[in-house]
Amino acid sequence: MFKKVRGWFVSSPPRALTIGFIVIILIGTVLLKLPVSLREGQSIDWVDALFTSASATCVTGLVVLDTGTSFSTFGHWVILALVQIGGLGFMTMGTLFAIFLRRKVSLKERLILQESLNQNNLEGIIKLVLRVIYYALTIELAGSLLFTLRFMLDMPPGKAIYFGIFHGVSIFNNAGFDLFGDYRSMANYISDPFVNLLSIVLIILGGLGFVVLADLVEYRRNRRLSLHSKVAIYTTLLLFIGGAVVILLFEYTNQKTFGPLNMADKIMASLLHSMTPRSAGISTIDVASLRQATQFLLVILMFIGVSPGSTGGGIKTTTFAVLIVAVLAVFRGRKDVVLLRHRIEPDRVYKAITVTLFSFIIVVVGTMLLSVTESHSFMVVLFEATSAFATVGLSAGLTPELTDIGKFIVIVLMFMGRLGPFTLFYAVGPRKGKTLYRHAEGKIIIG
């Protein structure tokens, strides 16, 4: 019986990954429903427990109940554990246990890992998993330590350590959860350069993906970065700086957001809010008070998201970069799509279209359904659907007011966004098709 279940599991890694995520979300739901997870006097519905567990496991950070004021310390640890499992991927965790138990890691199990990390080459996948965990824990430890030191200025040491660990792990995993209360995220630290810069660095490191991190660590030895790493880093930085400039322009005179700040704080807030939609989800200002144009920019940044194999979501920086260079190739009348002096093959470009169009359709359908179930303005609904699908966790105010049907729609969006189009498709569909013969070329007029 056990073997049969296990065989069925490893026969389709995407299906195993999907079911694994569902199981973890359900376990989290039960744990968060326990009275011990809540502060005294607080209660939680099943749907809110499910929402919180899904939001944590999918490292989204949308919250129907304020994390800091509704949940107990035990509840916080449950949420943080779900974030850690979701962020590193439960597959990575599974291997960790497997290795600790000195069990041999089979080829099939490595295939599951491959799917989980979105890696293409099978070799070295075990080494990679170990390094993933090593890097993640190292960065989380450093982040937690630095946050703890900072928070010691504001609170007793015990609480500072507790807050330091929670926010170090949450922010590196792009999880968007915070303990500061009242849905205000990090608003108290809007003028604090240390907290802002540390957060930005942790978000970037978490969002680059482990492949890039490993590449960066080995840079001292290799003296070169892979094409993938270069594209991920360049795109991340370009969107970061470009987004910050536009946000600064749009919000400069908005009295509800940047207006009262001095110039240095305005720049700092622009940088943080250019980075956080991709897909950290923390904030120091009220997103609902941003101008409409700025909110739309954040929607675009959320949709693009972070780099593959990272803790975040969206269509990914490399997908975006490939689409852009495909456009440039057409305008230049070139036959090949070229990115940083490397030819990108058609199948990669097609994959980029697929990810983008699939994501676009999910966000559009999600927005339409939420438009029907919720009575909020279109931008608020679009913002929420994009934030959920790209596992960002920023909200323009809709989440705490969601209807029960709306909560289910958002849960499905977070889940689909975290697993991505390919895992979802192969979880229910066939693995590969064979091309029996090539069709003749068809002429068609485009545009």
Add this chain to the structure above:
Amino acid sequence: MFKKVRGWFVSSPPRALTIGFIVIILIGTVLLKLPVSLREGQSIDWVDALFTSASATCVTGLVVLDTGTSFSTFGHWVILALVQIGGLGFMTMGTLFAIFLRRKVSLKERLILQESLNQNNLEGIIKLVLRVIYYALTIELAGSLLFTLRFMLDMPPGKAIYFGIFHGVSIFNNAGFDLFGDYRSMANYISDPFVNLLSIVLIILGGLGFVVLADLVEYRRNRRLSLHSKVAIYTTLLLFIGGAVVILLFEYTNQKTFGPLNMADKIMASLLHSMTPRSAGISTIDVASLRQATQFLLVILMFIGVSPGSTGGGIKTTTFAVLIVAVLAVFRGRKDVVLLRHRIEPDRVYKAITVTLFSFIIVVVGTMLLSVTESHSFMVVLFEATSAFATVGLSAGLTPELTDIGKFIVIVLMFMGRLGPFTLFYAVGPRKGKTLYRHAEGKIIIG
């Protein structure tokens, strides 16, 4: 001097086309600014005259002044002439004159025509132009006649002929202009099957493009349709029927729109409002009263638009179809993108990405700018920007209330939408680049 200007013109067809459109819009502006173009007691600003001229020439139909009540009969003929020139393309008109004057049509002039009609093969282009005009005038004549007969039931014969011609030409050209007054479009005919069906047929014929029309006319002889025609027709019908079903569902109980109608009228209104966003721009209900989800669906339909080489806008049905089959190819694990048993080459797929992404960026930037200049809700602004770029002409209420800067933004959107990415790019940039060498293939992780 004349020869020099002429030589410079024909050296770059896209530039000639762009400048030609600008010249026609400016001539239209001056004509509409004349007191004779206006009803007694009415006046018009330069910016409104420019807006109306651009809207007519780009066959959009967005109006800052109500066409029926603000302009004189002379003004209406100016608008209709601009619609006819814009719809058929001024290049086609130019050849018509050239042939009437028995001047030889040179190779270079045929190249300009080729650009104007978005055709790829040079041969037979002159024949095609003649047929374009022949078909267009035939359909317009039939449409005008049928409208005249219908309008004779409601108004004196002279006015019925005048209204019949105006709406026959306007609707076939997907122009979106009407004479019924008060920005109410065809609201009086919401329950009239004859007017609704005639309008839908004219919109479809105008939106299929002349290539498909010619293909259909020759079907009796050839007994087969080209791949292009099949794709255009199937996609048009699928979006038409699918859109109508969703609109019916969303609006069924909306008391401000479909609620008071009987079932037959509900279905008829669903069909019309599924067709009109692609990109006719007439309506029988108030778009501003539609539910948010329905408005968003219309935005998507507007963005997709009609077929290439037609009187309408958007990214085009064939572009949309190619993107969809590219996604299917990836999910099926196929190397080739296959559409109706024909292989679509990578360069066609790249062109589809280019048109779509370029259009998306223009609509996004236009929406952001209008969000800054106009103080309306996001959906209203997004709807307006998409309607302008896809030359649709539906409005959720923003156009008559636009600021002057807003008007200029909408004019630019209409102009860019009508010319399309390639004409615009080649009008200012180089024609073709040479690939000196092929780069090595680069590995990159997508999604």
